[in-house]
Amino acid sequence: MNPPATAELPVIVIGAGPIGLAAAAHLAGRGLAPLVLEAGPTAGAGVREWAHVRLFSTWGEVVDPVAEKLLAPTGWTTPDAATYPSGGDWADLYLQPLADVLGDRVRTGARVTGVSRAGRDRIVDADREAQPFVVHVEHADGGEERLFARAVIDASGTWTTPSPAGGSGLPALGERAAADRITYRVPDLKDPAVRARYAGKRTAVIGTGASAFTALAYLADLAKADDGSGTHAVWILRRGISGSTFGGGTADQLPARGALGLTAKAAVDEGHADAVTGFRTEAIERDGExxxxxxxxGRRLEPVDEAIVLTGFRPDLSFLSEIRLGLDERLQAPVALAPLIDPNQHSCGTVYPHGHRELAHPEEGIYLVGMKSYGRAPTFLAMTGYEQVRSVAAAIAGDLESADNVELTLPETGVCGGAGLFDAPEAEQSGGCCAPAPQLIQLGASAATPAATDASAGGCCGS
Incomplete structure (x- = not known):
């Protein structure tokens, strides 16, 4: 089958999450034909998996301006810009309506399994750039399809590939065998079955990002409830406790994010959680149940009933193996973007504005955007992704003046370097040779604990 002329082809967007749908809106606004392929059964399928968690960004910060204009003729109005949506709110009140407006330009149950140049594997140079992209798709009913595209925007995120508990970046010994007692998501303790799993139990929480803070806050609330007597968390940190461990607090320009760290601190201060520092997990062993x-x-902790592993995410690059990508060897982010988002240097608010040029690869016409573009860096905000796809859509349309005019103002975290706040692999966070010695500590309830807002305010930088 000979592919059609490239100019007649759509721009394929992988993923119908917030950034993917925004990309489609920007492409449509420029007269280009977007085609969004979503592996899940609905738009925002990944967001719906953490529907119970509240974002620490307000509605005013998580609605793309061009998408809002596309929705306006339908009678859609932005929810109160100063309030904080849950993941479920974001999906139901914004993402699904946006997908509905885009109509048949969004296909669900369509999993991308490969991207290449038509008739060219990654080795072949001859006439490569003249060939359209070919995208292999598996449908929910088992069928397969090959689609051609003039460009590909990968907004598939990193949600499906959480990082393991093992301190080396690989699963700990026994981690896979203990899968029935481990979750890599913040549990929904409002679900009776999930609540029963953790009520009265001793649970290890591994990680130091916003998701870990949220889990600690949820477990502390459960411990205070009538049905939660005996509930206790053991918070596992690969580094020590420092001034930045609990985030920016009252200095954070995203107040809900700062309050979340303070709420997690209160969980420790009030004795609902013990903090184990300098602990890099090598093995997870069974001890009965x-x-x-x-x-x-070699240290061994007292047995726990459950483990919640929240050590960050990493990109799935397997379906891009025939595409020539230029990725940083550490972060797995585009090489020009990596130094701008290094979590050792930057927080969400100190990331420099960037667009199509920083997102470009040796393979012209392929862009990784949103969380996927950040690779293993956790310092991502939705506002950043919206500006990314605005620039990328302009570049694909040939409007380089607009594409190069990248502007973005982000709230500061109040954390020097930002590394203590997010779902980052703790091995890459601050501490190093100057970190406190490994120890088990319990911060006393007498310590000063600043007031915090609703403990359900959580989410991740990807909010």
Whole structure:
């Protein structure tokens, strides 16, 4: 089958999440034909998996301006810009209506399994740039399809590939065998079945980002409830406790994000959680119906009933193996973008504005956007992604003046370097040789604990 002329082809967008749908809106606004392919059954399928978690960004910060204009003729109005949506609110009140407006330009149950140049594997140079992209798709009914595209925007995110508990970046010994006692998501403790799993139990929470803070806050609330007596968390940190561990607090220009860290601190201060520092998990062993975590230095913790692993996410690059990508060797982000988002140097609010040029690859016409573009860096905000796709859509349309005019003002975190706040692999966070020695600590309830807002305010930088 000979592919059609490239100019007649759509721009294929992978993923119908917030950034993918915004990309489609920007492409449509420029007269281009977007085609969004979503592996899940609905738009925002990934967001719906954390529907119970509240974002720390307000409605005014998570609605793309061009998407809002596209929705306006339908009678849609922006929810109160100063309020904080949950993941479920975001999906139901914004993402699904936007997908409905885009209509048949959004296909669900369509999983992308491969992207290449038509008739060219990654080795072949001859006439490469003249060939359209070919996208292999598996449908929910088992059928397969090959689609041609003039450009591809990968907004598939990183949600489906959480990082493991193992301190080396690989699963800990026994981690896969203990899968029935481990979750890599913040549990929904309003669900009776999930609540029963953690009520009265001893749970390890591994991670130091916003998701870990949220889990600690949820477990602390459960411990205070009538049905939660005996509930206790063991908070596992690969580094020590420092001034930045609990985030920006009252200095954070995203107040709900700062309050979330303070709420997690209160969970420790009030004795609902113990903090184990300098602990890099080497193995997870079975002890009857419980789990024993073993550190690289040989320390063994008392058995826990459950483990919640919240150590960040990483990109799935497997379906892009025939595309020539230029990725940073550490972050797995585009090489020009990587130094701008390095979590050792930047927080969400100190990331420099960037667009199509920083997102470009050796393979012209392919862009990784949104969380996918950040690779393993956790410092992403939705506002950043919306500006990314605005620039990319302009570049694809040939409007380089607009594409290059990248502007973005983000709220500061109040954290120097930002590394203590997000779902980052703790091995890459601050501390190093100057980190406190490994120890088990319990911060006393007498410590000063600033007031915090609703403990359900959570989410991740991807909000």
């Amino acid at each position: 419980q789990l024993v975590l073993v550190a690289e230095d």
